[in-house]
Amino acid sequence: MDYKVDGNDILLRQKDLSLDETLDCGQAFRWEKTAENTYSGAFLNRKLTISCENDCDIFRLHDTSEEDLINVWADYFDLDTDYSEYKRRLSEDETLAKACKYAGGIRILRQDKWEALSSFIISQNNNIPRIKGIISRLCEHYGGYPSPDDMKDETEESLAFLRAGFRAKYLVDAVAKIGSGEIDLEAVAKMDIDEARKTLQTIKGVGPKVAECALLFGFYRTEAFPKDVWVKRVMAKWYPDGLPECTKGIEGIAQQYLFHYIRTSGIEV
DNA sequence: TTCCAGGCGTATC
DNA sequence: GATACGCATGGA
Numbered sequence: 076m077d078y079k080v081d082g083n084d085i086l087l088r089q090k091d092l093s094l095d096e097t098l099d100c101g102q103a104f105r106w107e108k109t110a111e112n113t114y115s116g117a118f119l120n121r122k123l124t125i126s127c128e129n130d131c132d133i134f135r136l137h138d139t140s141e142e143d144l145i146n147v148w149a150d151y152f153d154l155d156t157d158y159s160e161y162k163r164r165l166s167e168d169e170t171l172a173k174a175c176k177y178a179g180g181i182r183i184l185r186q187d188k189w190e191a192l193s194s195f196i197i198s199q200n201n202n203i204p205r206i207k208g209i210i211s212r213l214c215e216h217y218g219g220y221p222s223p224d225d226m227k228d229e230t231e232e233s234l235a236f237l238r239a240g241f242r243a244k245y246l247v248d249a250v251a252k253i254g255s256g257e258i259d260l261e262a263v264a265k266m267d268i269d270e271a272r273k274t275l276q277t278i279k280g281v282g283p284k285v286a287e288c289a290l291l292f293g294f295y296r297t298e299a300f301p302k303d304v305w306v307k308r309v310m311a312k313w314y315p316d317g318l319p320e321c322t323k324g325i326e327g328i329a330q331q332y333l334f335h336y337i338r339t340s341g342i343e344v
Numbered sequence: 345t346t347c348c349a350g351g352c353g354t355a356t357c
Numbered sequence: 358g359a360t361a362c363g364c365a366t367g368g369a
Contacts, residue, residue: 200364200365201365201366202366202367202368204367204368205366205367205368208367209366238365238366238367239365239366240364240365240366241363241364241365241366242364242365243365
């Protein structure tokens, strides 16, 4: 990790990282673009403002300690992983080569398990701006992202302020199952992928898609492959016979390049 | 007004 | 196991 302390800030030199492509690509919903090349957000209720400078290979982590960089943000931004190597592997496939080139600064954030799970429960049959709105109201209400324990007394009715619609009762069920110990997210993290899928899907409102998103974005299971409406379009258009061999084991990484490519590039669907 | 959005529960066959 | 339909909300 190539960084130096600059007053109250940390300056970090980092390749394969674009703030727009990573923080605003539908994997995390709490980052707000506050100025050009600047985002404010939080992880585990530790707030951060991050901006990039020069040609955007130098990042300024505002009001951050060296300790937080090493213990929190390096892990969250997955800085120990070589995304150039991911892109080299995936670029054996022609379409993936284009997707990687289109948005080469995507990284998969190592998010909190509960936050990812609950965020993607909220995401179902919903659009990204509205998902952000619901999560913003949730965090505003609690002064940060609430834990399952924080939410233990919530009911479908008490959550009406979220305007989450039919998804509120799913959150209540997730909170109940985690609160009772019926589901232990730390234990899920240690399960093989199929058992983890099956366990998460015992929660009401968690089906195949939400489980895959939780596993990819909350548990860093790179083999998880969420298929939403956009990725279904990708599969129909380019991969009617399934994903190419070069994605094996990192299907989720490939998925994020493809998702962003088809959703934002304006390419013919 | 109708359609759609990082889907899923339920009913029915 | 597959298919059809309803579901809350709000922007296009």
